Amino acid sequence: MYITMCRGYELEKEMPNTSEDFFNRSEITIVTGKTEKTFHVLYVRYFEEVFAGQNPGLFKDAAIKDVLALICIIQNESLLKRKRFYVNEQDVFLKYLDGINLQQALEIPAHIKEHGRISIKDAAEKLKMTVHKEI
Numbered sequence: 001m002y003i004t005m006c007r008g009y010e011l012e013k014e015m016p017n018t019s020e021d022f023f024n025r026s027e028i029t030i031v032t033g034k035t036e037k038t039f040h041v042l043y044v045r046y047f048e049e050v051f052a053g054q055n056p057g058l059f060k061d062a063a064i065k066d067v068l069a070l071i072c073i074i075q076n077e078s079l080l081k082r083k084r085f086y087v088n089e090q091d092v093f094l095k096y097l098d099g100i101n102l103q104q105a106l107e108i109p110a111h112i113k114e115h116g117r118i119s120i121k122d123a124a125e126k127l128k129m130t131v132h133k134e135i
Contacts, residue, residue, distance in 0.1 A: 024068075
């Protein structure tokens with residue numbers, strides 16, 4: 001299994017009465033053989049803002065939104081069976097980040113851009129994590 005895309009972005013309001021501008025989306029595209037699948041993580045932007053405020057200097061060229069989908073897959077490979085995952089509690093958000101080498105994680109999008117892909121196994125090793133079955 002290879003990761004060919006890892007990115008994140010802030011949602012914007014499509015209609016004036018929606019709350020989309022309070023959320024971020026993180027995406028990862030995984031290729032297995034001839035099958036390509038994109039996995040999305042939607043979460044409350046405030047969680048990232050609080051975490052970034054508590055960890056100044058960590059986020060220079062990338063943000064958690066760029067790698068959260070990857071981190072979720074590394075931490076809980078059963079999410080590969082799903083298309084999307086919604087994080088609406090800060091303790092769940094923090095649980096996924098626990099034990100992750102964020103410095104290494106934030107370098108993965110640049111690695112993919114330069115080399116075109118990275119295997120999930122290599123990504124997990126780079127993050128110094130073993131792949132867990134459930135959280």
